[in-house]
Amino acid sequence: MKYYVLGPLKVAATNDDQIIIRAKRIRTVLAILLLHPSVIVSMDRMIDGVWPDEPPQSAVENIRTYIWHLRSLLHEAGSDGRLESHPGGYRLLSEPEELDMLRFNTLAAEGRRALHRGNPAGAAVLLEQAIGLWRGDALPELELGPAMRAKTAALDEQRRYAELDWINARLAVGEHAEMVPVLRQLTAERPLDEGLWRYLVVALYSMGRTAEALAAYAEARHNLVTELGLEPGPELRKVQVAILGGKEVAEVPLGGMTTALPGTRTVPRQLPASDPGFVGRRAALADVRKLAEEIRGQGTERKAVVTVSGPPGVGKSATAVAAATELRSGFPDGQVYVDLRGSTSGPLGAADALASVLDGFGLQPEAIPESVDRRRALYRSLIAERRMLILLDDAATTSQVTPLIPGNGQSLLLVTSSRRLAGLDADVRISLDPLTSEEAMCMLGRIAGRERICSEPTAAQSIVEACGRLPLPIRIAGARLAARPGHPLWMFAERLGMAEHVMDELTLDGLAMRDRLEASYLALDPSAQRCFRILGRLRPNAISALSVGELLQLAPHAADRELERLVHEGLLIPGIMHRSAPRYRIVSLLHVYARERLAEEGAGLCVA
DSSP, X not given: OEEEOSSSOEEEOTTOOEEOOOOHHHHHHHHHHHTSTTSOEEHHHHHHHHOSSOOOTTHHHHHHHHHHHHHHHHHHTTOTTOEEEETTEEEEOOOTTTBHHHHHHHHHHHHHHHHHTTOHHHHHHHHHHHHTTOOSSSSTTSOOOHHHHHHHHHHHHHHHHHHHHHHHHHHHTTOHHHHHHHHHHHHHHOXXXXXXXXXXXXXXXXXXXXXXXXXXXXHHXXXXXXXXXXXXXXXXXXXXXXXXXXXXXXXXXXXXXTOOOTTOOOOOBOOOOOOTTOOOOHHHHHHHHHHHHHHHHSOOOSOEEEEEEOSTTSOHHHHHHHHHHHHGGGOTTOEEEEEOOTXXXXXXXXXXXHHHHHHHTTOOGGGSOSSHHHHHHHHHHXXXXXXXXXXXXXXXXXXXXXXXXOOSSSOEEEEEESSOOTTSOOSEEEEOOOOOHHHHHHHHHHHHOHHHHHXXXXXXXXXXXXXTTOHHHHHHHHHHHHHOTTSOHHHHHHHHTSTTTHHHHSEETTEEHHHHHHHHXXXXXXXXXXXXXXXXXXXXXXXXXXHHHHHHTOOHHHHHHHHHHHHHTTSOEEEEEETTEEEEEOOHHHHHHHHHHHHHHOOOOOOO
């Protein structure tokens, strides 16, 4: 797919055939997602963007409907899987070659760097390509809320900066005559832009057209005094004084009009939006807070690493984001977020993960080394000088995280993973269990409505228990209930109460609990898969090596090793000792999934 926001919204297939989207609201939702490329956009932000004034009561359901239509369009165009559902929002994955805004940013940044390096000819080519992507003002035909319109205004301002840099580059190579008509047109369009007038005056004077240069200055002053009641600024006045004194006018320093010099610190602010339904986890947040206070208050020069693990759907990401959001003011040099995609079929490699982090520091692609070792060295050098918070979400293995561990300094690394990542040297290890009954009910009430929960407490309790008191399925259940405000809770509770159908019920808008569990299951080797399946024959709170060994014809010590592996994978929870033997327990929803797999694949036998 190809998307265009630098002008009226336009969508085209990979073969450049335009895709027509006539519905105004759907176009607006797509535009909001494109203005936040590959970033999760919260439901609240989307509602504010679509309805600038008062949103309707059905706003949430309307957004979901628009998303459904967008997915259908993407499917028809052969671009499945790019529009993702996340807790509390949506994300449209966009590559630089797919979105004109990203291509513009890349070309403009490269052009600016060429200016700073003293290569105005190369800069002029790059900046002209960047400006050529524009087809008018950004998204002028859409009615966007104030926050979204502020983003389009920022885009228009970036276009202006690129134009100034392009003019600067052309003048630096002596193309004064070529730029005079361009500058006359631009000053007519933007008569209060002192930067453009300064360039025009310099260009005319450099060609020996002194009278025209002074006339241009007089016109600029007239516009400013008449419209704003202000005299020209010091830069424009310096040019006039130089001309009147017959002196040579100093050219504008390369890159000096619009951008900071290389080495200026970029402060990344990449944390996803906090989950509005987040509840509980007080002990976990307190542990992270205490560690942050240690490294900040005592000035401790050491790495600080926190791991957050637990079964699929337990809210690892939401907990880490909540902790990071609470602590971000204590890390003034920025917050970096990287989705390592460990639970997907394409986890992020070390080189790409490091490149993503370095990009967050404001480094341009050509400044990022090719080798993993050099990227890691550069990363640690940058971190050593800053106090930053880095959140690595959904890690697959310890080796995926190791290159991103800071050296000694005052930065904090948060890592989430279904696995326990035992090989990682962590200061704090947080292993999340399902929510308490009270927390689960509170979360369901926040999403579906507290009054409904209070009016049918027994049914609500049945729903959260059927969800295993896991935040993700509770969020799905709550969203389904919110979409049907007139339906009684007991009807949904009855459907969830049928174990053979519960997984089918816990799916909504591309978000499915079964998919999360399947990803963890398929990551196991065949022996661990067989052990997981056999748990479906046992009581979820009374699992032992002896009982598993009997079913799989394994010696107790061999069965216990298999159970320990499931604990490491986040699919089993250690319990209390019973008669000098360890007991384990499995979350109810995972137990249902184990029975599903057992029915589909059979028990199989492990080799002793």
